[in-house]
Amino acid sequence: MREWTVGLQDAGFRLDVFLAGCLKGEQSRSQLQKTIREGDVLVNGAPASVHYSTKTGDVITMKVFEIEVSRPLAESVDLDVRYEDDDCLVVYKPAGLVVHPAPGNPSGTLVNALLGHVKNLAEVGSAERPGIVHRLDKDTSGLLVVAKNKQAHANLSKQFKDHTIDRVYYAVVRGIVQHDEGKCEEPVGRAFVNKKKVMVKPTGGKDALTFFKVLKRFNNASFVEVRLQTGRTHQIRVHFQHMGHPVYGDSVYGYPSRLIGRQALHAAVLGFDHPRTGKFIHVKSDMPEDMQKLLKHLETEEA
Known part of the structure; x- marks a missing residue:
């Protein structure tokens, strides 16, 4: 059996929608609806309808068939x-x-x-x-x-x-980041409906800390160096969206760009203590060609 307790943020959803979010793609909505109709999902110990609306404090259990x-x-x-x-x-x-x-x-x-x-x-x-x-x-x-x-x-x-790993990213974000350096420490967690997305969650989110430094500003974009203290899912993308500067080309937390076919985010530096010797290992990676082309285009627009 699997069990969930409905929190304040997850109240008010149809039972199949709630389960789909919890299972993150393990089963389709139609499969979940069939499971509910067959009585293999209980709400507070009793079978419930697919159309049941979740309430804060509900205990939902689901029979799981081993795969x-x-x-x-x-x-x-x-x-x-x-x-x-x-x-x-x-x-x-x-x-x-x-x-x-x-x-x-x-x-x-x-x-x-x-x-x-x-x-x-x-x-x-x-x-x-x-x-x-x-x-x-x-x-x-x-x-x-x-x-x-x-x-x-x-x-x-x-x-x-x-959180002892040294991780440095380079990102191109939309808009002019005003402060030369700064940080975002807003907690993040799964979005209420689309559980594949993440959002800033002041209540119920996990601690997240992102440091940034502006390397260059363009007409309507900024090139930033980012250091992660924590490593939450989509942390950099969500924090910069929250600050009003979504990552360039990020179609999930911002919007696509004709200048680059994906989010302009690159994990450039990785530093860690060797797991056996303790020696510090430090590896760097140059920015890929698509991000270099994006930066050159932004520089050309300024000329």
Whole structure:
């Protein structure tokens, strides 16, 4: 059984809509409606209608049928390795590459490539995300560190949890950022209806801290360096949207651009203590061509 308690922000939704948000794509709305009609979803211990409107404090339980986890397979996918030893590796993920298999992206992911590159990686971490200790959004480019054994996985995971990893991003955002330096520390959490999106949540959100420094200002855009203290889902994108400066080309939290086909966000620097020796490892990555072209275009507009 799986169980959820309805919070204040999640009250007032149809039962199937609420469950769809909680399950984040694990089942379709039609599958959930069928499950509810068959009596496998209880609200406060009793069966309920698909049309039931959730109330604060409701305890919702759902019978779960075990489904065998499909393990990702090793594939011949190009892998751009920037650092590697017996314990870990740092890879460059281009924009457009998904980190791990998920509904809609069953293969051709970074994990599939890693399984073909690292012997016995399938035994490290979870079955669905072997070796993975952090992620980048599909349309964000840049560096990721991957664990090659269980000890490294535990150590690196703790460094991320303790917020000791050095992570520097470059972003082009819309509008003129007024302060040369600053921070955003608004809590973030899943959006109320579309659970695939994130929003600033002063109440019920998770702590999130983003530091930024303006590197260059254009007519109606700013080039910024961003440092993450925490690493929440979509944190940079949501914080800059909240500040009124959505990331250029971000069609989810801003709007698309004809100048770049994805959000102009690049994970440029990754620094961490080596999981076995403790030596500080520092890896840098130049900005990809599409972001360089965007900056050149913005500079040309000023001329």
